[in-house]
Amino acid sequence: MNILDPIMIAAHSLGAVVWVGGMFLAYRVLRPAAMEIDPPHRLVLWHGVFSRFFKWVWLAIALIIVSGYWDWSARFSGDVPTLYIQIMQWIGWLMVAFFTFLYFKPFQTFKKAVEAKNFPEAGGIMQKQIRPIIAINLTLGTLEIIIGATGLYW
Template identity: 50%
Template sequence: MNWETMILSSLHAIAAVIWVGGMFFAYRVLRPAAASLESRERLILWEKVFRRFFGWVWFFIFVLVISGYWDWLTRLGPIEQAPLYLQLMEWIGWVMVGLFTWLFFWPFAKFKIRMAQYEFAEAGHIMNTRMRPVIAINLMLGVIAVVIGASGPFWPVIPF
């Protein structure tokens, strides 16, 4: 294994852990802690959190795609010949990217507009009914992908 592979594999793992860890923090730590705030202040906090975190998520997606495919193609050859666990991680990753893209360009865009117009009830409704479920699904998928990534090299080889 060369330095390039070690660096790319490390960047891949770091990007995945921070994305999934950020969702866990937001969903399981910040959300309950922010519940004690008044609705308006809570929504202002969430808007600031989403704006900062979602910018990082775009960066993480870029790092994950580039590092993942680079590592895969340089070490393992054609994608079709990759082990099942890597193919599962790839599909889960693309589902997560698709969900995040939808979240960012539709519900989050509407959320920002409602916040800018001081329509806090509508913004809260968008956050609770459109954004929160997608974040919960992506958190679950991210945890599954991390488990697959950690355990997959130890799976028995299944011929197709």
């Protein structure tokens, strides 16, 4: 075993914790609490939260991709890996695609609307675009964790 193998596994786990855990916190904890705040302040809060969290998501994505393919090559020497790892790979790329779209389209429009104090537009983007994509990625991320934890037993 190479000394980098456990480091890469730890990096992969940390990336998943940051990304999926952050989505869980935002969707299941912060969102309900933020609903008690008036809409303009709530949207400013989300602007700040997403601006900070999304930087961490980019780092998490990089860690997950590099460490995932490191593990793949270390364990399978270029061969096709087991089914559960293939499934995780495709779900992971789907999550990256959803996040990339979220970041470059709805989030950028949301940021501009909040900065212009156009809170009705920002609220609509949040409700109709950002929140559903986060819900989808949270579901996919949870599925990834379940597959990763149980895949060896299939």
